[in-house]
Amino acid sequence: MKAYHFFTFDLGATSGRSMIATLRDGTISIKELTRFPNKIIRIQNKYYWNLFALYEALKEGLTMAASQNVRLDAIGIDTWGVDFVYLGEDGSLLSQPRSYRDPYTNGKPEAYFRLVPKRTVYDRTGIQILNFNSLYQLYAAKCEDYSPLRAAKDILFMPDALSYLLTGRKVCEYTIASTSQLLNPRTKNVERELLEVMGIRSCIIQSPIMPGALIGNLSESVAKECGLTPIPVMAVAGHDTASAIVAVPAENENFAYLSSGTWSLMGIEVQEPIITDETYQLNFTNEGGVEGTTRFLKNITGMWLLEQCRKEWEAAGQKYTYAEIVELAASTKGFRSVIDPDHPSFAHPESMTSAIVDYCIRSGQAIPVHPAEFIHCIFNSLALKYRDVLNDLQKVAPFRIEKLHVIGGGSQNRLLNQMTADAIGLPVVAGPSEATALGNAMMQAKGLGIVQSLQEIRKIVRNFVSPEAFYPQV
Numbered sequence: 001m002k003a004y005h006f007f008t009f010d011l012g013a014t015s016g017r018s019m020i021a022t023l024r025d026g027t028i029s030i031k032e033l034t035r036f037p038n039k040i041i042r043i044q045n046k047y048y049w050n051l052f053a054l055y056e057a058l059k060e061g062l063t064m065a066a067s068q069n070v071r072l073d074a075i076g077i078d079t080w081g082v083d084f085v086y087l088g089e090d091g092s093l094l095s096q097p098r099s100y101r102d103p104y105t106n107g108k109p110e111a112y113f114r115l116v117p118k119r120t121v122y123d124r125t126g127i128q129i130l131n132f133n134s135l136y137q138l139y140a141a142k143c144e145d146y147s148p149l150r151a152a153k154d155i156l157f158m159p160d161a162l163s164y165l166l167t168g169r170k171v172c173e174y175t176i177a178s179t180s181q182l183l184n185p186r187t188k189n190v191e192r193e194l195l196e197v198m199g200i201r202s203c204i205i206q207s208p209i210m211p212g213a214l215i216g217n218l219s220e221s222v223a224k225e226c227g228l229t230p231i232p233v234m235a236v237a238g239h240d241t242a243s244a245i246v247a248v249p250a251e252n253e254n255f256a257y258l259s260s261g262t263w264s265l266m267g268i269e270v271q272e273p274i275i276t277d278e279t280y281q282l283n284f285t286n287e288g289g290v291e292g293t294t295r296f297l298k299n300i301t302g303m304w305l306l307e308q309c310r311k312e313w314e315a316a317g318q319k320y321t322y323a324e325i326v327e328l329a330a331s332t333k334g335f336r337s338v339i340d341p342d343h344p345s346f347a348h349p350e351s352m353t354s355a356i357v358d359y360c361i362r363s364g365q366a367i368p369v370h371p372a373e374f375i376h377c378i379f380n381s382l383a384l385k386y387r388d389v390l391n392d393l394q395k396v397a398p399f400r401i402e403k404l405h406v407i408g409g410g411s412q413n414r415l416l417n418q419m420t421a422d423a424i425g426l427p428v429v430a431g432p433s434e435a436t437a438l439g440n441a442m443m444q445a446k447g448l449g450i451v452q453s454l455q456e457i458r459k460i461v462r463n464f465v466s467p468e469a470f471y472p473q474v
Contacts, residue, residue: 004073004450006441007065009058010240011079011158013262014038014307016054018061019434020070021441023450028441028464030434033064040099047102049158051085051093055165059226066227074444075166075218076236078243078436079158080263081179081287082134086152087170094148097158100132101348104144108136111143115197119280124191126275126286127181128298134180135194142198155204159238167216167233174208176238178288183208185273185286185294211237211290212447236443237290241265241297244407246290246439246454247432249462254402256393258386258420259435260410262304264341266389267297268397282392290443291454296396298389301341303410305378308352313371320371326415328372335373337365339381383419390424403427405467407435414468421470432465 003024010017017035021028036057041048058077065072086094098104109131113121118129127133134157141149156164157176164170177183177190182205184191192202209215217230237243244259248269259265273286273294287295306325313320320328339346339359349355353374360367360377368374386404394401403426406417411430421428432438442457451457 004445004448005070006444007062007072007075008437008440008444009061009075009077009162010243010436010440011038011054011077011162012240013080016057017437018058018064019437019441020065020068020072021437022070023441023445023460026460026463028438028460030437030441033068034061040101041096046104047099048096049083049099051096051161055162058162058166059222062222062226062228072228072231074231074448075233076440076444077159077162077233078236078238078240078440079162079176081157081176081239081241082132082137084134084137084155084157084180085161086148087154087156087164088151089153091168091170093161094151097161098137098141100137103348104140105131105136107131108140108143109133112136112139112198116194121181121194122280123275124184124194125181126185126273127179128283128285130299135182138195138200139198142200149200152204154206157238163215163233163235166218166222168219169216170206171213171215171235172206172208173235173238174210175242175288175290177205177208179239183288185275185288188288209235211235211242211443214447232448234444234447236440236447239287240436242287242289242295243437243439243443244435245269245295246442246457247435247461248405248407249429249432249458249465249467250405251458251462254399256390256397256401256404258404258406258410260302260406260408260413262302262307264300264302264382264386264410265297266300266386266393267295268393268401270294270296270398274396274398276396279396282396284392284396293454296393298392300382300385300389301346302382305341305346305352305356306375308349309356309371309374309378312351312353318371322412325375326413329375329379330415332370332372332376335366335368335376336380337368337373337377338384339377341378341381341385379413379416379419383416383423386420387423390426401426403429406430407432409433411435414470417468417470418473421472422474425472427472428470429467430470431467432461438464
């Protein structure tokens with residue numbers, strides 16, 4: 001049977017990678033080509049992403065793919081959500097994209113709710129209120145009289161901006177746009193009044209296209225530069241979590257998922273959005289999935305806490321491998337300080353270790369001193385946060401949750417998986433760690449008609465991965 005080869009570009013908020021996934025005879029394999037850091041740039045107290053550096057990394061990955069003497073069948077790009085670029089009348093980029101960690105959105109939701117009430121915003125969008133949502137980024141830019149917004153004809157979310165640089169085609173992919181708090185999850189269209197009420201033209205965002213659609217072919221100039229032919233660039237599930245959920249190796253619907261990385265995203269997959277008084281009070285979100293599904297979930301600060309601590313320790317000459325980190329955490333079982341991972345003080349502190357210490361002092365708890373104690377505090381706090389969110393999920397889920405599928409890089413953390421199983425009292429099924437890249441590739445395959453359904457995709461993923469199960473021990 002013919003082998004199909006898919007180029008996946010998976011871009012997270014701290015790093016990115018390019019990979020080739022090969023589908024043959026109902027089985028899939030994946031090979032990493034490149035890996036690179038993704039850093040926030042601070043210029044005159046504004047925080048940006050370096051889109052041109054990311055574009056260069058994308059082309060380097062494509063060039064590496066060309067050197068493998070493998071004929072690519074398609075290209076797919078996924079990234080984190082909410083951030084976007086401004087395009088001018090002539091299609092030029094007007095600025096680098098602002099980062100969701102830029103504090104210019106602090107207090108903006110509350111100010112925006114004077115224009116449109118908070119409950120109305122939630123009822124129309126089903127999205128949890130987070131100050132960095134695209135809606136409040138646009139409002140913050142309007143309040144700043146930000147010149148790129150004044151001159152913008154279009155905005156493009158991050159994966160759409162990169163596909164635009166590859167193809168010259170402007171699109172708005174549904175799953176990435178659904179993170180913005182600008183879409184109605186029932187109609188799957190832009191809620192235009194939310195833009196117009198603050199004096200922004202609603203046509204600045206195009207009507208969404210669905211995952212699996214063809215965006216366009218790689219432009220001849222980019223193809224020549226990378227040593228490729230003008231192959232198709234597909235709209236996959238452009239939000240990285242949406243791609244990851246595609247690759248959950250579930251056999252039925254009675255599961256919750258935890259996409260574990262810089263952010264932890266815990267939720268369920270449902271056929272219709274859930275927007276009620278209770279979900280409003282619990283601040284759950286309804287984001288777009290594939291085949292018309294809704295990802296009903298909550299964002300939880302995840303390995304961001306650990307990543308920022310590691311940077312501090314490395315700067316001080318203490319560099320730990322991931323295996324050493326897990327070993328350190330396991331060595332301090334008697335340390336019991338707990339933080340709220342979502343507390344605002346952890347959003348973007350100058351020093352994460354100092355922020356954790358300050359939190360413990362304010363809450364009258366033991367203060368972590370050694371890296372092992374910080375790590376155990378983070379892992380224990382995450383496991384308990386997962387328990388609380390899962391309990392809230394079960395209150396509104398239309399089915400009984402029987403297990404938790406942990407996917408993404410965090411699925412390899414066996415200690416945290418066991419701590420989570422103990423906390424939630426349910427089995428934890430870990431893997432695949434490369435869920436986002438697999439979901440990206442499989443949506444390329446679905447777009448090309450090679451696979452037909454989400455169920456078929458998940459069967460292929462189950463053939464690829466042998467998940468490890470963790471059962472409650474306490």
